[in-house]
Amino acid sequence: MKIVDMRVHSLAIADPPLRSSYGLHQPYALRNVLELVSEDGIVGIAETYGGDEPANALKALRDRVVGADAWRLTGLLMDLVEGVGDGLDRSHTMHTPGENPLDESPRTYSAIETACLDLIGKATGVPVCDLLGTRVRDAVEFSAYPFYKHAGGGGEGSDAREDKYGECLTPESIVRQVRMMKEEYGFHDIKFKGGVLDPEVEIETIKQLKQAFPDCPARIDPNSAWTVETSIKVGVALKDELADGGYLEDPAAGIDGMAAVRKGLLALGIDTPLASNVAVTAFQHMPESIRNDAVQVVLCDHHFWGGMRQVQQLGKLCQTFGIALSMHSNSHLGVSLMAMTHVAAATPNLTYACDTHYPWQSADEIVAGGRVKIEGGKVAIPDKGGLGVELDYDQVARLAELYTKIPYRKRDDQAEMRKYVDPAWTRKLPRW
Ligand code: GKR
Ligand code: MG
Numbered sequence: 001m002k003i004v005d006m007r008v009h010s011l012a013i014a015d016p017p018l019r020s021s022y023g024l025h026q027p028y029a030l031r032n033v034l035e036l037v038s039e040d041g042i043v044g045i046a047e048t049y050g051g052d053e054p055a056n057a058l059k060a061l062r063d064r065v066v067g068a069d070a071w072r073l074t075g076l077l078m079d080l081v082e083g084v085g086d087g088l089d090r091s092h093t094m095h096t097p098g099e100n101p102l103d104e105s106p107r108t109y110s111a112i113e114t115a116c117l118d119l120i121g122k123a124t125g126v127p128v129c130d131l132l133g134t135r136v137r138d139a140v141e142f143s144a145y146p147f148y149k150h151a152g153g154g155g156e157g158s159d160a161r162e163d164k165y166g167e168c169l170t171p172e173s174i175v176r177q178v179r180m181m182k183e184e185y186g187f188h189d190i191k192f193k194g195g196v197l198d199p200e201v202e203i204e205t206i207k208q209l210k211q212a213f214p215d216c217p218a219r220i221d222p223n224s225a226w227t228v229e230t231s232i233k234v235g236v237a238l239k240d241e242l243a244d245g246g247y248l249e250d251p252a253a254g255i256d257g258m259a260a261v262r263k264g265l266l267a268l269g270i271d272t273p274l275a276s277n278v279a280v281t282a283f284q285h286m287p288e289s290i291r292n293d294a295v296q297v298v299l300c301d302h303h304f305w306g307g308m309r310q311v312q313q314l315g316k317l318c319q320t321f322g323i324a325l326s327m328h329s330n331s332h333l334g335v336s337l338m339a340m341t342h343v344a345a346a347t348p349n350l351t352y353a354c355d356t357h358y359p360w361q362s363a364d365e366i367v368a369g370g371r372v373k374i375e376g377g378k379v380a381i382p383d384k385g386g387l388g389v390e391l392d393y394d395q396v397a398r399l400a401e402l403y404t405k406i407p408y409r410k411r412d413d414q415a416e417m418r419k420y421v422d423p424a425w426t427r428k429l430p431r432w
Contacts, residue, residue: 001070001123005037006062010055011399012406013364014154014161015331017420018147021195021225021431022096023413024421027156028406029331029361033396034058036115038070044119045391047335048111048303049098051410057108070116070123074307080109081306083282090282093224093253093429096411097304097330103282106306113307114339114387121386128339128387132308132346139378140344143219143353144187145329146177146209147360148196150420154363159402161363169197171205175212181359186376188216189245189353195222199230199432203237210241217245217353224253224278227430231257232264235272242272245352247297247326250278253429255285259292273297277328281305283314290321297352299328300343303336308343315347327354334358334367338387341379353377364399368392 015029030050035043048054065073083090085102092100098107117128129135146168153163168177174192181187190209194202199222206220218241226234231251235242242248251274252261258279265272277299280289289295298318302308318325327344329336337358344350358374365371368390372379382388417425 001120002039003036003066003068003070003073004039006065007035007037008055008058009033009396009400010050010052010403011366011396012403012408013331013333013361013399014159016154016163016360017150017152018193018360019149019196020147020193020413021223021427021429023417023425023427024150025331025413026408026411026416027154028402028408030403030408030411031333032058032111033335033366033391034111034115035391036065036070036119038119038123040123042119042122044070044115044117044122044386045335046111046114046118046339047333049107049330053104053410054098054107057104058111061108061112065112070119073116074113077109077112080105081310082106090284091254092278092281096413097277097301097328099411103304106310107304110303110305110307113309114302117308118386123385125385127381127385128308128342129345129381132312132343134312134346134348135381136348137345139380140341141189141353141378142187142356142374143189143191143377144178144181144185145191145193145355145357145359146174146181147193148174171201171208174205175208178209178213185359185374188377189218190216191219191221191355194220195225195431199226199234203234206238206241218242219247219249219275221249222251224250224257224429225431226251227432228252228257228260228264230430230432231261232268235261235265235270236268239270239272247273247275249275249299253279255279255288255292255294258294262293273324275299275326277301286317290323295323297324297326299326299355300347300350301328302339302343303330308339308346311343312347315349319349324352325350326352329355329357331357331361333361334365334372334389335387337372337379338389341381342387345381364395366391366395366399
């Protein structure tokens, strides 16, 4: 099936002022959407990281993509899968996901693979998870993803959006935020973004969450903001709260830091699993991580691990070494949500509820028919070929126009912190 055209749409979507150790989300999150058009006029789609650089990386491959056979293209582009560099350079410790130049090519490959699978799936009437061949579930569970946030619903000036949750900078307001998310989406598990306030406040936040929702597994993720010592202190304080299906995510920086936290906690008889999408972000990290028992739950993400089939291979590797799998996310729209759902449905040992930022980007959508439904905390695999969703071209045009009007061309949470919170703010690791 010959690909005769390729289109890249750079989009801006309203995003609320969420905080993390990276800083503050800008009023717009950026995404790129790729379309591959077959000679029969069928269109395969994918969504990836936003801004000019990811868009240019896709456009630079035009000559290798247009004219290729959709069934064979991903095999011909395998040189992109490994990216460049190795060791800590490939980690996300100092880069927000999507902004590390060393993993640009696996990200680019992933978008092309997803669009090819969608195209092939649409042409044959086969859902992507069945093309991947190992569907083990028909619906995928996601977790509530509370963030500390400032007041505001995203967007700027006359484009400012409704702020459903209001300012949330206390444990009580995070409990309220989670309650609202649970009511709207039916989420069960809770993944809480920390690394923002003093660790004592974040410990209290998890404690209050567990008091309010005692049966819901909880995780906390400070994105490497803590020293090894602080991480162990938090692990001790939250020993019970993070048990029974929870985990401690990227408390300290790097594989070394994670391994030291693990060792320290085990020495105290605490077996809370450590999860990572910061220290371990590529196959190159796995040997060292395994040797040092640094990470017990890998947070996969097809967007930067080199696509859905690489995630399946990661799943097998993790299974072999007794490591669990969960899924990482970043600000995204419904096309990414569907791709995440398909790859999770086809990855047998991905048994934790996946992360999703989707509730935070509720003001904009490009999927025809409106937002993808999350019901009972789950997204169902549609009974349709490919990803099961089409683009709403009016919305694509609207968000593409918005992109041309705003000044943001890459994610920069530090710049946003300086603008709105503290002109001297610098991302400091560890901070506590
Ligand atoms: O959206 O600020 C954010 C998150 O901190 C995100 O960028 C992380 O990549 O959600 C992610 C994580 O689990 O580390
Ligand atoms: Mg994380």
